[in-house]
Amino acid sequence: MNEQLWTKAIVMGSSAIGAGLAMIAGIGPGIGEGYAVGKACEAIGRQPECKGTVQSTMLLGCAVAETTGIYGFIVALLLMFANPFIGKL
Amino acid sequence: MPLFLAKYMALSAFCSLSSMIGMYAPTSDLSTLLGWSLMVFVLITYNKFRAGGPLGYIKGYFEPIPVLLPFNIISEFATPLSMAFRHFGNIASGSVITGLIYAALAGLSAAIFRLIPGVVGQTLAQIPLFQVGIPAIFSIYFDIFSSLLQAFIFCMLTMMYIGSAAEG
Numbered sequence: 057m058n059e060q061l062w063t064k065a066i067v068m069g070s071s072a073i074g075a076g077l078a079m080i081a082g083i084g085p086g087i088g089e090g091y092a093v094g095k096a097c098e099a100i101g102r103q104p105e106c107k108g109t110v111q112s113t114m115l116l117g118c119a120v121a122e123t124t125g126i127y128g129f130i131v132a133l134l135l136m137f138a139n140p141f142i143g144k145l
Numbered sequence: 146m147p148l149f150l151a152k153y154m155a156l157s158a159f160c161s162l163s164s165m166i167g168m169y170a171p172t173s174d175l176s177t178l179l180g181w182s183l184m185v186f187v188l189i190t191y192n193k194f195r196a197g198g199p200l201g202y203i204k205g206y207f208e209p210i211p212v213l214l215p216f217n218i219i220s221e222f223a224t225p226l227s228m229a230f231r232h233f234g235n236i237a238s239g240s241v242i243t244g245l246i247y248a249a250l251a252g253l254s255a256a257i258f259r260l261i262p263g264v265v266g267q268t269l270a271q272i273p274l275f276q277v278g279i280p281a282i283f284s285i286y287f288d289i290f291s292s293l294l295q296a297f298i299f300c301m302l303t304m305m306y307i308g309s310a311a312e313g
Contacts, residue, residue, distance in 0.1 A: 126234030
């Protein structure tokens with residue numbers, strides 16, 4: 057009984073650490089989106105008449121760039137709420 | 146086709162915005178989005194068939210060189226999957242962050258009102274007063290902006306993928 061409790065505690069703690077580590081993936085999209093928005097600002101500054109097109113293209117590109125961060129978030133969610141390792145004990 | 150996409154956009158926006166009135170948003174469940182992206186996959190495949198015929202469809206897997214066949218097959222499934230995960234992840238992360246904000250505000254109001262001495266403080270500490278109004282500020286971004294943006298992006302990406310499939 058005690059040993060099983062220890063195993064469960066170790067698995068749960070490691071899963072929590074893993075969920076935190078998975079969210080490091082948020083760095084990439086942050087840098088990428090910042091770069092994209094900066095370039096969009098430059099483009100609007102150069103050609104203010106293209107504002108609408110640049111904005112909608114930038115939002116689309118930002119959403120696509122976000123995907124890798126979202127993958128990290130989904131891994132974190134799985135580890136927190138639908139942990140596959142606890143069932144295997 | 147435009148009517149179909151408009152329907153998707155309205156449905157997506159409605160589903161995501163329903164979390165505003167405290168309901169469980171259907172789009173923060175992965176099954177909903179996987180179903181939608183299955184429809185997108187069917188549409189893309191249908192348009193590829195229509196543009197190049199069965200032979201052209203199979204030939205598309207061997208381009209630009211035949212060695213890339215496994216990667217082409219993977220990318221065929223990765224397109225709708227990534228669309229589903231993107232939409233789900235955005236809405237679900239909004240729900241998770243909103244839940245965290247609510248929990249933090251409840252703790253904060255309990256900690257502050259407990260400082261009032263006597264029965265008044267004890268009673269007020271039981272009621273999470275800070276939960277009134279303050280989450281609405283974050284809701285502007287996480288619920289309204291994020292939901293409408295994801296509805297727009299889902300339809301734009303569907304349109305772009307179908308367009309590039311129909312070109313052949």
